[in-house]
Amino acid sequence: MAHNLDTDVDTLELCLREGIAGNEYADPRETLGCAPDTDDAEVARALVRIVAAHDLAQLGMQSVHPEAARHPSVRPPTEVTADPSFLGRLSTTGDEGLSVERIEDVQTLLAVLRAGSRRQRRAALGRLGERLADRRLLHSDDVRKAIQVISRLRDVELGYELAQLRVELPGTPGRAARQEREQWKRLAQRTEVEIRAFWDGQSSVDAIRALPGDQRALLLVRVSELSDLVVHHITAIIEGSDGCVRLESRIGLITSLRYARDPRLVPALVAVLEAERGELVASAARVLGGMDDARAQPALAERFERSFVAEERIALAGALGMHGDLRGLGEVRSSLEEDQPKLLLQALEAMENLGSPESTDLVTKFLDHSDASIAIQAARTCARIGDGRALDELTDGYNATAVPALRAAIEDALSAIAARMELRGEEAATIDWSEVGNKPAPRKGPRDSLPAISLGWRDYFMGRLWLLLGRVTWAIARFESAATRRDDWAVPLIGIGMAFTRREQYALALPAFRRAIEVDRLRIERNPILVRAMAKAFLHRAEQVEREGRDDVARGLVGEVLTLDLRRAPGTVRFELKRKHDVLRRGEQGDVHSAA
Amino acid sequence: MDIEVEGRVEMVTLSLRDGELQCVSSDARNDGPHVHAALQFVAGMETREDSSPPGAVVSTAPQSVEQSAASELADALDDLLTAITRIGVGKAQHAPSVDAALERLIGAAPKPTPSGLGRFIGRLQQAMRSAELRRVVRLLEGASQLADALRAGTPSPQAELRIAEWLGTRPGTRPEVELLYDRTMIEVAREWLPGTERASLERRYLVDAQSGVVYREDRLRNATASLGPCPRQLQVGLAEVEAGPGPRRIRVLQYEVEPHVPAESWDCLRQVASQSFAEVTESYRATLRASPSLAEPFALVAPFRVERNGVFKAFDAEGHQLMLDRSERRGAVLAFYDLLAQGMEPSWLAGRLTDAGTTVCLTPFAIGTFDGKYTRL
Numbered sequence: 001m002a003h004n005l006d007t008d009v010d011t012l013e014l015c016l017r018e019g020i021a022g023n024e025y026a027d028p029r030e031t032l033g034c035a036p037d038t039d040d041a042e043v044a045r046a047l048v049r050i051v052a053a054h055d056l057a058q059l060g061m062q063s064v065h066p067e068a069a070r071h072p073s074v075r076p077p078t079e080v081t082a083d084p085s086f087l088g089r090l091s092t093t094g095d096e097g098l099s100v101e102r103i104e105d106v107q108t109l110l111a112v113l114r115a116g117s118r119r120q121r122r123a124a125l126g127r128l129g130e131r132l133a134d135r136r137l138l139h140s141d142d143v144r145k146a147i148q149v150i151s152r153l154r155d156v157e158l159g160y161e162l163a164q165l166r167v168e169l170p171g172t173p174g175r176a177a178r179q180e181r182e183q184w185k186r187l188a189q190r191t192e193v194e195i196r197a198f199w200d201g202q203s204s205v206d207a208i209r210a211l212p213g214d215q216r217a218l219l220l221v222r223v224s225e226l227s228d229l230v231v232h233h234i235t236a237i238i239e240g241s242d243g244c245v246r247l248e249s250r251i252g253l254i255t256s257l258r259y260a261r262d263p264r265l266v267p268a269l270v271a272v273l274e275a276e277r278g279e280l281v282a283s284a285a286r287v288l289g290g291m292d293d294a295r296a297q298p299a300l301a302e303r304f305e306r307s308f309v310a311e312e313r314i315a316l317a318g319a320l321g322m323h324g325d326l327r328g329l330g331e332v333r334s335s336l337e338e339d340q341p342k343l344l345l346q347a348l349e350a351m352e353n354l355g356s357p358e359s360t361d362l363v364t365k366f367l368d369h370s371d372a373s374i375a376i377q378a379a380r381t382c383a384r385i386g387d388g389r390a391l392d393e394l395t396d397g398y399n400a401t402a403v404p405a406l407r408a409a410i411e412d413a414l415s416a417i418a419a420r421m422e423l424r425g426e427e428a429a430t431i432d433w434s435e436v437g438n439k440p441a442p443r444k445g446p447r448d449s450l451p452a453i454s455l456g457w458r459d460y461f462m463g464r465l466w467l468l469l470g471r472v473t474w475a476i477a478r479f480e481s482a483a484t485r486r487d488d489w490a491v492p493l494i495g496i497g498m499a500f501t502r503r504e505q506y507a508l509a510l511p512a513f514r515r516a517i518e519v520d521r522l523r524i525e526r527n528p529i530l531v532r533a534m535a536k537a538f539l540h541r542a543e544q545v546e547r548e549g550r551d552d553v554a555r556g557l558v559g560e561v562l563t564l565d566l567r568r569a570p571g572t573v574r575f576e577l578k579r580k581h582d583v584l585r586r587g588e589q590g591d592v593h594s595a596a
Numbered sequence: 597m598d599i600e601v602e603g604r605v606e607m608v609t610l611s612l613r614d615g616e617l618q619c620v621s622s623d624a625r626n627d628g629p630h631v632h633a634a635l636q637f638v639a640g641m642e643t644r645e646d647s648s649p650p651g652a653v654v655s656t657a658p659q660s661v662e663q664s665a666a667s668e669l670a671d672a673l674d675d676l677l678t679a680i681t682r683i684g685v686g687k688a689q690h691a692p693s694v695d696a697a698l699e700r701l702i703g704a705a706p707k708p709t710p711s712g713l714g715r716f717i718g719r720l721q722q723a724m725r726s727a728e729l730r731r732v733v734r735l736l737e738g739a740s741q742l743a744d745a746l747r748a749g750t751p752s753p754q755a756e757l758r759i760a761e762w763l764g765t766r767p768g769t770r771p772e773v774e775l776l777y778d779r780t781m782i783e784v785a786r787e788w789l790p791g792t793e794r795a796s797l798e799r800r801y802l803v804d805a806q807s808g809v810v811y812r813e814d815r816l817r818n819a820t821a822s823l824g825p826c827p828r829q830l831q832v833g834l835a836e837v838e839a840g841p842g843p844r845r846i847r848v849l850q851y852e853v854e855p856h857v858p859a860e861s862w863d864c865l866r867q868v869a870s871q872s873f874a875e876v877t878e879s880y881r882a883t884l885r886a887s888p889s890l891a892e893p894f895a896l897v898a899p900f901r902v903e904r905n906g907v908f909k910a911f912d913a914e915g916h917q918l919m920l921d922r923s924e925r926r927g928a929v930l931a932f933y934d935l936l937a938q939g940m941e942p943s944w945l946a947g948r949l950t951d952a953g954t955t956v957c958l959t960p961f962a963i964g965t966f967d968g969k970y971t972r973l
């Protein structure tokens with residue numbers, strides 16, 4: 001019997017799709033020319049052979065199949081749409097509708113810079129940069145205020161954008177930024193040479209791993225400007241194809257890239273999401289969350305759907321939240337409601353990107369948490385949610401706490417909420433700082449006598465002189481003498497701390513800084529040079545003891561310095577301290593999973 | 597368990613799901629005579645004729661251990677083919693009989709599961725999940741060819757080669773490898789692929805800068821391979837290339853890594869890329885015919901002309917068109933469109949060849965531009 005091959009193949013394909021057992025449409029035996037009692041196995045083989053042969057023969061015969069010509073139209077949303085207010089609808093791209101790129105008013109841009117999401121803040125900074133480039137506006141009050149805000153802004157998340165913009169600023173901030181840029185260039189060149197030596201087989205040490213934490217943070221803050229060679233080396237470490245870096249170091253490097261936006265890193269990070277698990281996945285997800293790249297959201301969503309590790313899922317949910325995808329909100333809320341200690345910090349962090357005013361109560365209850373880092377993160381999350389109802393709880397928290405870092409975080413949160421209320425058109429909350437917080441404790445005891453003061457200064461200046469002459473031991477003795485002559489005098493103690501820090505004797509610098517903090521904490525916290533030296537001393541000492549395998553001591557040091565108000569310390573140092581704190585904290589909880 | 601009723605043997609799978617006992621036989625029925633017989637047996641109402649544990653029907657003919665293992669594997673492949681065909685490709689993903697057949701196949705395979713067979717299982721599961729009839733059929737056709745090769749008493753060289761592609765070289769046979777010396781190769785892309793487990797194989801795509809031939813370097817999880825990032829340039833002192841499905845597998849034995857690929861090398865790559873899409877299509881068809889299950893062709897193409905108004909279209913000098921496959925690597929496709937929207941002019945594209953509705957398509961992995969820039973997608 002003659003068959004129409006196309007009709008037959010259609011029938012056979014239907015049989016294959018629907019199954020030959022119990023198929024009420026057609027029996028392939030007849031079409032295949034088999035006897036009615038032919039065994040299923042034999043029928044199956046014949047069926048597959050014919051359909052496969054026909055399929056391969058058809059390949060490339062048609063010009064363009066309509067299915068193949070369709071454009072990928074399902075693009076994930078990139079903006080948070082849950083909030084219908086001005087800020088909620090404010091787009092970061094495009095010159096139509098509500099977009100940061102269309103805002104002309106500097107005051108509004110500054111408010112977005114305080115209250116917006118990370119993307120909005122970046123866009124606002126970019127827009128401010130455009131406005132500042134217009135030389136005609138340089139002498140207007142608004143622009144002068146903008147320059148002041150940009151030079152004082154300590155937003156770690158915007159480290160790269162701030163560094164770029166400050167280079168263009170006039171005066172001291174611009175000079176400092178240009179100096180830092182030169183320092184970065186030298187560091188990048190040195191690192192490039194060392195990386196070349198590594199791949200040439202002349203060195204077995206990974207150049208990036210060998211860098212001190214603050215240097216590494218400084219290098220990676222401008223990762224977009226690094227050469228292909230350095231970025232490819234970084235991707236080799238991320239993917240584990242460099243042949244020497246351990247799992248912990250891979251995690252360390254990925255966490256150092258937390259706020260990087262370089263699209264050259266995306267394929268390696270996506271590969272980590274696809275192939276690894278545990279902390280590696282969580283770290284990669286946090287980086288991808290901040291990337292404005294079309295590859296990030298599909299990879300995060302795919303991994304979220306098949307992940308069953310709570311730590312991964314929380315990090316993935318937060319990262320998806322940054323892309324406007326709120327599928328993980330329920331799970332993050334549950335973690336906070338159930339008060340799971342191991343996940344609290346991460347869940348609060350994820351809530352920064354997922355939370356809405358509905359979540360305010362859930363978050364504010366952690367403001368008085370016994371663990372300062374959790375309370376600080378709760379304050380940060382409140383700042384990002386920006387609900388005015390949190391003002392009272394934040395003010396109470398500010399008055400109740402003695403932890404300077406928490407007070408600093410609450411100050412920032414109050415300022416962000418006020419800015420958000422202003423942008424929403426609500427009555428802006430005016431915070432009377434004189435009514436908030438602890439008043440300075442009245443000086444106790446009698447004032448120092450005049451001879452004590454003059455002898456103290458004499459010893460101090462002698463100490464400075466010995467330092468200039470390089471006689472450190474004599475100098476320290478003079479500083480100590482000065483400190484004992486007067487109570488509550490931090491200057492000579494700071495001198496000791498600075499002297500040891502400059503000589504990289506961090507273990508000796510710490511006691512002096514600790515005594516100085518005890519005597520006059522505000523003097524250190526409010527002086528950018530002192531706070532930088534003190535923070536670096538703690539950081540480098542923590543790195544030293546960590547290298548000796550004393551992780552507990554390192555954790556204690558980082559935790560101690562993070563309780564201080566470090567807002568005036570360089571962003572790279574603060575970032576590295578926070579990163580190290582998170583890594584050591586997870587190490588304590590035993591969360592660093594094998595990447596097998 | 598295997599149940600024989602009226603001379604017909606069917607495999608019956610019993611499973612407990614959501615507190616309910618589910619029974620299905622390999623003829624896709626849940627109330628057939630085989631299911632009833634299995635339930636009676638489980639309930640203790642029927643005794644087995646022998647005391648041996650339930651399992652596959654065992655051939656009684658005396659065989660050597662090796663022949664027996666090969667025959668068992670061939671039977672397992674046939675069982676899998678039959679199970680999928682009975683239940684239908686549309687329902688195969690959730691069919692207990694198909695799960696059981698896959699388990700039996702893995703059980704019958706040498707340990708650890710050879711990468712060829714592992715990759716077949718990974719691809720089959722992926723194709724069943726998306727209910728892609730054509731891909732499932734090709735994979736099953738390849739499995740059927742392997743079963744024939746395994747059953748052959750004295751396998752032909754072609755059958756021997758097929759077995760080696762799937763299971764590696766058998767003891768006593770010499771591996772068919774080509775040695776390469778002093779080549780410059782450029783890794784243009786890499787990806788993680790599923791095998792018997794998710795992400796069990798890392799594949800790197802290396803292109804010979806002189807000939808344009810694409811090789812694959814496969815690395816099982818926790819195994820080692822050549823070091824370096826993607827992209828990279830390798831000065832290969834010595835490498836072995838296995839005979840097998842395209843792209844052929846390479847083992848780089850002596851090499852030097854250059855993590856920064858110079859612009860001249862990218863220019864070389866553009867010059868050796870395929871410029872005729874008709875040839876690409878023909879080569880794709882030939883590769884799939886030779887190895888319908890294991891071939892995963894990867895191509896480097898240099899379009900003559902590109903259209904970017906809404907939909908990407910690449911044309912060769914003769915007007916043949918190459919489409920993008922949007923069903924895989926959605927993020928990469930979206931990023932590719934973003935790059936085009938930003939004005940990127942691709943001078944060459946690297947990607948896996950696939951087909952949608954008989955049209956050969958390319959899933960993008962990397963793009964090169966005329967100014968020597970490279971983007972990994």
